[in-house]
Amino acid sequence: MNGARILIVDDNKTNLKLASDVLAFEGYKILNASDAESAQEIIRKTPPDLILMDIALPGMDGLTLTRLLKLDESTRRIVVVALTASAMKGDDARAREAGCDGYITKPIDTRTFPNVVAAYLRARGGDA
């Protein structure tokens, strides 16, 4: 289970490191991208099992990338979970509309975060 590959997309280096280190501690294989374009590159080469997607990114935003991934037959099965500091009413609905399978707001709770991610991975496993 914990061998699953997780791609974390975040333009903030500190927050990228936090999510990476917390999940790496649980034994996940972590891939990092600081923008949507380099994320696309990584997804093409080594498709992850789950993507933690920041929404506000320089260039293409996270929701646009999610839409593209969900339209593409080869990537639409990848679980996409929005991981964002946008916590206003309606932000979660917009994320789901774009095709996100889940929504986590920052600041994250490092104690429950790995469990939440594991639950999304399990849910994907159930569907397959």
Add this chain to the structure above:
Amino acid sequence: MYWNGGAERLFGYSAAEALGNSIDALIVPHGHVDDLDQYRREALATGFSTFETARLRKDGSLVYTVVSNKAVYDTEGRAEFIVITQKDVTHIKVLRDAKLVESQYRDLLESTPDAIIMANQTGRIVLANSQAETLFGYERGEMLGALVDVLLPGRYRGSHVGHRSGYFGQPRTRSMGAGLELYGLRKDGSEFPVEISLSPLTTDGGTLVMSAIRDISSRKAIESALQEKNVELERANQAKDRFLASMSHELRTPLNGIIGFAEFLSDGKPGPLNDKQKEYLGDILNSGRHLLHLINDMLDLVKIQAGRVDLALEQFSIRDAIREVCTGVHPLAVSKAIELTVNIDAGIGFVTLDEQRFKQILYNLLSNALKFTDDHGHVAIDVTPAGEDRFRMVVSDDGIGIRAEDISRLFTEFEQLETGTSRRFGGTGLGLALTRKLVESHGGAIDVDSEFGKGSRFGVLLPLAMKGKAS
């Protein structure tokens, strides 16, 4: 039928246009009820008949005529045809009608604040009070005999003729052009917005229509100023929303690093820590969480103050909701060895409120009670019915209590009582202000009863089932 030049001038139809048509179809106004046949029979029987009536011209306007029917007989005394003579007495009719209403209504109409215009069936003005003359910019008496249409901007005239004959078909008091923007036309060609009400007036000379006309320029100006203001306010609101959303985003982003790394470190995940390191990391964590709490409360409060809280009303078990909140504060109660008791009246099971907001209300009151109660104290939650459709929830403690002079400031933003309590007890200073707003947004009320040094009781009165206004 024979149609002479006089008829052409009066009605506007040439002989070629008129001949072959029924005279009734051509010049009798639509919906007009003259007993023409009766006058014709009378002419055939007695040789002559005459009456006055309104007649329709080709351009749609009406004229008032005296109609004479004269039978012409052949040599054997049989009626061969009828000579119909129509004499245009429109102007005479105006003067007659004017004389009729002048004596009866002039004084009365001069004393009203509104501009009043009376028109007869042909659409000619038979009386205009001086307010009307002033409003439309005419000299005294100048409007008499004019078609009322001259008081309308050109673009309305065509349809007005039709409306006018329609009105005489079914005269009743009503406002004119309901739902339409109406304009009056001054003699100098300028326009102004008006409101017009019409009422029929039955006189010996036939039905007249009385129009009361009000210049609504200033009202329109106020309306449009208000509308502009509203647009401006809406724009300002949207700007505020955008500002709040981006502020929330910008503040959460660094807090993620502060809270996240402090938590991860103090849990000892990257490696063992000594006690001081653990303590300081705990301090960073508490400060970070406090800041997060403050941001959340502030956003909530701003939304509520703007009246833009959407309540998600649903039926839920009050017992379960209270249990969940108690579970949340359990660690704090345990750490201070405070006894927490819950009493819910057996008659209260399910309520219809915004469950999250209800929990927020209870959580705020409960965490305050625990915070301001010393170790080994008591905190209680009591829920009892209040009348038919409400319930009362009281959170009481035997903590430090509140001074009488401080109670009034309790529900105000950023008013934590006693200098230094903030440091000692934490809290944002927004909790009770927010709680009150949340209670009020459910149509409820909050009250407090406290004795300094003895403890406090916070009571909220809420509906059992909040109606309507679901998001």
